[in-house]
Amino acid sequence: MSLIVQKYGGTSVGSIEKIRNVADRVLASHRSGHQMVVVLSAMSGQTDRLIALAREMTDDPDPRELDVLMSTGEQVSVALFAMAVKSMGHDACSLLGFQAAIHTDHLYGRARIHDINVDRIRRELERNRVVAVAGFQGLDEYGDITTLGRGGSDTTAVALAAALHADMCEIFTDVDGVYTTDPNVCPKARKMDVISYDEMLEMASLGAKVLEIRSVEFAKKFNVPIHVRSTFTQERGTMVVAETKDMEKVMVSGVAYNKNEARVTIKRVPDQPGIASRIFEPVFTSGIIVDMIVQNTSEDGLTDLTFTVAKPDFYKTMKLVSETAKKIGAEKVLGDEDIAKVSIIGVGMRNHAGVAKKMFEILARENINIMMISTSEIKVSCVIEEKYTELAVRVLHEAFGLDQAPGEEG
Numbered sequence: 001m002s003l004i005v006q007k008y009g010g011t012s013v014g015s016i017e018k019i020r021n022v023a024d025r026v027l028a029s030h031r032s033g034h035q036m037v038v039v040l041s042a043m044s045g046q047t048d049r050l051i052a053l054a055r056e057m058t059d060d061p062d063p064r065e066l067d068v069l070m071s072t073g074e075q076v077s078v079a080l081f082a083m084a085v086k087s088m089g090h091d092a093c094s095l096l097g098f099q100a101a102i103h104t105d106h107l108y109g110r111a112r113i114h115d116i117n118v119d120r121i122r123r124e125l126e127r128n129r130v131v132a133v134a135g136f137q138g139l140d141e142y143g144d145i146t147t148l149g150r151g152g153s154d155t156t157a158v159a160l161a162a163a164l165h166a167d168m169c170e171i172f173t174d175v176d177g178v179y180t181t182d183p184n185v186c187p188k189a190r191k192m193d194v195i196s197y198d199e200m201l202e203m204a205s206l207g208a209k210v211l212e213i214r215s216v217e218f219a220k221k222f223n224v225p226i227h228v229r230s231t232f233t234q235e236r237g238t239m240v241v242a243e244t245k246d247m248e249k250v251m252v253s254g255v256a257y258n259k260n261e262a263r264v265t266i267k268r269v270p271d272q273p274g275i276a277s278r279i280f281e282p283v284f285t286s287g288i289i290v291d292m293i294v295q296n297t298s299e300d301g302l303t304d305l306t307f308t309v310a311k312p313d314f315y316k317t318m319k320l321v322s323e324t325a326k327k328i329g330a331e332k333v334l335g336d337e338d339i340a341k342v343s344i345i346g347v348g349m350r351n352h353a354g355v356a357k358k359m360f361e362i363l364a365r366e367n368i369n370i371m372m373i374s375t376s377e378i379k380v381s382c383v384i385e386e387k388y389t390e391l392a393v394r395v396l397h398e399a400f401g402l403d404q405a406p407g408e409e410g
Contacts, residue, residue, distance in 0.1 A: 002167040003035045003125075007135065007157035010044035011174040012231035013077050022172075022231065023084035026130060030090065035125045037164065039135045039157040040081055042073025063108035067137075067147045070109075071097065074134035074153070081132045092130040095120065097137035097145070102156065104138035104146045111138060111146035112214070113155065116163040133160060151212030158215040162222035169219070169226050171211065176230035177238035178203070178210050180402040181255040185390050188403040192253070193236075196243040199253050202345045202379045206256035216240065243347055251355060252346040252400040255393050259340045259386055261291060262314035263371070264321055265306040268331035271298040275328055279305065282320045288313045292341075292374045292383065302331075306372065308383065311337060339371065340389040343381040344396060356380045362399045368392055 006026065013019050022038075030036045042050075050069050054061040061069075078094035085092035101117035124131045135153025140146050148155055154171060161169035176191060178200065183189040195203075197220035204213040210228055219226050219240060229237030247253075269275060276295075283290060293307040309317045314337055322333045349355050356373075359380055363370060368391070372383035384392060397403065 001033050001035060003037070003164055004029060004168050004170060005037045005039065005157050005161040005164065005166045006170045006172060007039040007153055008041065008172045008231060009153065009174065010041045010046070012172055013040055013081070014044035016080070018231075019077070019080050020084050023081060023088060025231075027085065027088060027090055030130055037121060037125070037131045037133060037160060037166070038081065039133050039153055039160065040074060040077040041135050041153040042077055046073040046076070064144060067108045068145050070147050071134070071137040071145050074136050078132040078134045082130075085130050085132075090130060091128065092132060093124045094132045094134070095124075096134045097156075098139040098143075100133045100160075102133075102138035102159070104140055104148070106140035106142060106144065106146060108146055110149040111140065113138060113148070113159045113218075116159060118160070118163045121160075121164065148214075151215070154212040154215035155218060158218040158224055158226065161224045162218055166224070169224050171215075171226055171228045172231040173210065173228065174231065175210060175228075176233060176235055177228055178208070178240070178254075180253070181393055181397050182208075182257070185257070185393050186255075186397050188397065190402065190404075192238050194239045194241060194247070195253060196247050196347050197240060198243060198378055199247075199345050199347055200240045202343070202376070203254055203256050206258055206341065206343045206345070206379075206381070208254075208256050211240070248348045248351050250346060251348045251352045252344045252402065253348070254345045255396045255400075255402065256343045256345060257340055257389050257393050258343075259389060260311045261308045261339060261341055261383070262311045262317075263306060263308050263336040263339050263383065264314075264317055265304060265334040265336075266321060266325055266330050266332075267304050267334065268302040269305050269325075270329055271301050271303045276305070278328060279321065279324050282324060283309075283317055286316065286320060288317055288320075292372050292381070294372050308339070308341070308372070338386045339383050340386040341381050341383050342389060342392045342396065343379055344400065345379050347378050349378050349380075358399070359396065362395055363392060366391060366395055 082092040082094040103114045104111035135156040138146050179189040181189045200216045226240040291308045296304045318335050325333050368388045370382045374381045
């Protein structure tokens with residue numbers, strides 16, 4: 001008998017009929033002899049509806065009360081699912097985050113899971129019940145409800161799979177797996193049979209929306225195999241697993257892009273110890289995440305500093321940096337929202353030389369100017385003008401042979 005954790009997203013449980021279909025699917029696995037723990041998101045549209053209600057009440061909702069409100073979406077889903085299972089003649093039990101003993105820190109709206117006491121879940125499984133756990137929520141040390149942020153149900157599912165030592169964590173969604181790039185941008189994008197944790201982490205951090213990044217971090221840390229697949233078909237999806245030697249044979253596994261970034265440049269900054277710290281301290285203190293940073297070679301004791309942030313943080317960042325620039329005697333601050341980041345990813349880069357050079361040549365051939373570059377062991381990212389994003393993705397996808405399955409001849 002295997003223990004399987006399944007997670008179903010909002011579109012998978014978007015109506016009563018869809019919830020019944022999910023119950024059917026879960027019971028089919030249960031009848032095959034598997035113990036089933038099911039994590040559910042709120043019904044599609046429910047989270048946005050709850051946010052809208054809060055905004056109607058006040059422009060600045062109290063974070064604690066907002067989490068209490070937001071957690072109700074998943075409560076509806078798990079209760080309806082348990083009713084569906086029982087109506088089909090089998091026993092089920094719905095558990096909210098606090099009942100499943102999912103303990104978090106107290107950062108409302110973006111809490112992180114500290115630990116899970118799975119005793120209650122195991123007792124329910126021993127009673128031959130299907131256990132439905134509300135995703136996206138937990139309980140802090142003060143006994144207050146917390147939520148994990150957008151995509152938090154993925155994290156709930158993988159964390160539960162790790163705590164329960166489950167044999168598999170299946171993430172059901174409205175796509176049928178992880179693709180070499182966005183199929184909406186590149187029609188020749190190909191579904192991958194398998195991808196490593198590290199590659200998936202990079203793709204998630206670079207804009208691919210198939211899995212929430214914290215769920216992949218959990219999976220890698222606790223070696224939880226994830227199967228990403230569609231709710232609406234029986235087809236095999238993509239396995240996210242530990243790296244194997246075969247994966248290293250493929251130079252590039254995927255192309256990702258992110259249009260949700262903006263660039264900030266501080267011109268003629270005094271090139272002195274501690275200046276960078278002074279520039280970034282108010283940015284970091286405000287909770288703004290900085291991505292790429294480039295500093296030019298010093299000229300006459302002055303230098304230029306450029307970095308990127310998420311687009312929603314652009315205006316706040318410009319205000320903070322402009323204030324700091326005046327204090328340190330920098331010349332001016334420039335901003336640009338019309339950028340995108342295009343990246344190639346692959347664990348095979350560790351063992352293949354010239355990957356970055358090839359990427360630069362491909363973009364140059366299309367007259368696409370590179371504004372910034374960052375690299376890691378398994379990734380090369382370039383900031384370009386936003387209008388060239390789709391073209392860059394398509395030419396890189398083709399040039400690195402991602403149109404073809406490994407081993408196919410072109």
